[in-house]
Amino acid sequence: MATGTLPAARAEPRARPANADLSAWLAVAAGTLGALMATLDISIVNSALPTIQGEIGATGTEGAWVATAYLVAEIIIIPLSAWLERLLGLRTFLLIAVSLFTGFSVLCGFANSLVVMIIGRVGQGITGGAMIPTAQTIIAQRLPPHQQSMGTAAFGVVAILGPLIGPLVGGWLAENVSWHYAFFLNVPVSFILILLLVVGLPHQPAKLHLLREADWIGILGLALGMGGLTVFLEEGSREEWFASGLIQQMAALTVVGFILLFYGQFTAKRPVIKLALLLDRQFGSVALMGMALGVVLYGTSYAIPQFLSAIAGYNALQSGQVVLLSGIPSIMLMPFVPLLLRYLDIRIAVLFGMGIMGLSAWMETGLTADSVGSDFTESQLMRGVGQIMGMLFLSQAVVQSVPPEDAGDASGLFNSMRNLGGSFALAGISIVQQNRMWLHSRRLEETLNANSPDVQGYVSGLGQAMGNASAGIRLLGQQIQQQALVMTYNDIFFAMSLVTLAVMPLVLFLRPLPRNASLAGMH
Structure with missing residues (x-):
């Protein structure tokens, strides 16, 4: 019987990885919608804050609490989110968070005092902050690896746009309906979100024994x-x-x-927070730069509407439109994210991004009493470029700086550090406003000699124009206060530029990203 060599077995074509089903994408949509709602509410009060302050009887410095309370609460909850997911199960945890977030939003909408508003904002921050990192968890758990970049890109757009469109949405509602609806808006959105969570996420049993390990x-x-x-x-x-x-x-x-x-x-x-990670040279540098990024991001989105309201007489909607400008470059650059990660050295990218952020703040140090929204156009567009470069590459550096088992802790700590920077910025703005406003007022008054013919002639002219000599003196005092306020805001933007300048040398401690690095989420 003739024998022969059998032909080599033909290699089977590699099976195409299965795509995510409809329920998985509904879960991703739920996570993204929750993150949008949570990030939107960080800044939705900024442009409407002068109106809110007037109605709840808060001063300008006390009004900063309305924004700060949310950020501080987020700082506390973000590191706990991973543990709470394991404790309650992802769907149960998110359903509880969304329901409570809705309740606290309604409380803010009905607030008639600063205390009630702060309680509501703290509750919003705790429950809303829980929805941001869980969105990234849903993408990692429910999408196959080859489709995760699509979910991450969608989340990246939300993470950037949320704080930017917040002032615009809040401003439009404050001007056309009422500032209360900036909070009531969350009720119908939460209803849709709950439906998506029930359909898109499977139920997981609670692991209450983890309470003992907390x-x-x-x-x-x-x-x-x-x-x-x-x-x-x-x-x-x-x-x-x-x-x-x-x-x-x-x-x-x-x-x-x-x-x-x-x-x-x-x-x-x-x-609760693995602070030992900060001892790593690269991660510690990334965390500090993230804090500086938070100072500029949250500081400018708060300070610009306040300046335009006090100096240019802008309403909430007009201020929100100016803040939104920085989102244009971010959205335009988002499709190029994979190419940027693959071909651009992280040190160059972060140095460029932080430099642009600092330069954009420095460009706002020459404001005058005649400045209007158009004077912020160039700096806002530049800030959008710096934001996407800084956020994008620093977020990638976080997961590359630590062992895989510490990636969750590192991400939570980085996000907390960035929010901490925002909290420091808002607190610092209040301090600078009080101290520098007084200083500049006194310095301007010292330059005015009551016996000077020029001063007397100017005041007399104001009095004649107003039809009352004492009215001329009051008007001069108002002009002094206005000039002092402009100089104070120039100091605020200058301080932000110095913060970014101070951390830029830390890029020397960064290591290049691997060529095949997967796309990490941004918040």
């Missing part, structure tokens, strides 16, 4: 430390610092809180 001391320390530090910074200047019993108590509370937080680092099996 870093309760660290959680308590984080809440006390961040809460106390925020009150200390916000109220310190107004209360004359340690001359006030309240400030003394807040300082003590801050110290106790951070002691508890550090104690948890050494005693808990899994600390």
Whole structure:
């Protein structure tokens, strides 16, 4: 019987990876919608804040609490999100978060005092902050690897656009309906979100035994430390610092809180925030640059509407349109994200992004009493470019800086550091407004000699124009206050530019990203 060699088996074509089904995309849509709602509410009050302050009886510096309370609450909840997902199951956790977020939004909408508003904003921050990192979890769990870049790109657009369109949406509602609906808007959106969550995410059993493993001391320390530090910074200047019993108590509370937080680092099996990651040269540098990024992002989105309202007489909608300008370059650059990651060195990209952010803030240091929204156009467009470059590459550097098992902790810590930068910016703006406003007013007054013929002639002319000599003096005082306020905002933008300049040398500690690095999410 003749024998022969059998032909080699033909290689089977590699099976095409299965695409995500409809329920998976509904889950991604739910996560993205939740993240949009949460990021939108970070800044939705900024342009309408002058109106809100007037109706709830808050001063300009007290009004900063309406924005700060949300950011501080987010700082506390973001590191806890991964643990809460495991404890309750992702769907149950998100359903609870969305329901509570809706309730706190309604509370903000009905608020008639600063205290009620702050309670509502803290509740919004805690529950809304939980929806942001979970959106990235849904993308990782429900989409196959070859489709995750699509989900991540959608999330990236939301993460950038949310804080930018917030002032525009809030401003439009404040001008055409009522500022209350900036919060009531969340009710129908939450209803849609709950339907998507029920359909798109499977139920997972709760793991209540994890309650015993929680870093309760660290959680308590984080809440006390961040809460106390925020009150200390916000109220310190107004209360004359340690001359006030309240400030003394807040300082003590801050110290106790951070002691508890550090104690948890050494005693808990899994600390609430893994602060040891900051000791890594690259991750520590990324975290500090992320904090500086938060200072400029949240600081400018708060300061620009306040300036335009006080100096140019802009309404909430007009201010929101100016803030939205920085989103245009971000959206235009988003399709090129994969190419940028593949071919652009992270050190060059971050240096360029942070430099543009700092330059955009420096361009706003030459404001005058005649400045209007168009004077912010160039700086806002530049800020959009710097934002996408800085956020994009720093977010990628986070997961590349630590071992895979620490990626979740690193992402939570990075996001908390960026929000912490925003909280410091808002507190710093309040402090600068109080101190520099007084200083510039006194300096301007010192240049005016009451016996000077020029001064007397000017005041007399104002009095004749107003039909009342005393009215001329009052008008001069108002002009002094206006000029002092403009100079104060110039100081604020200059300080932001210095913050970015200070951290730019840290790019030397960054390592190039791997060529095949997967696209990490941004927030």
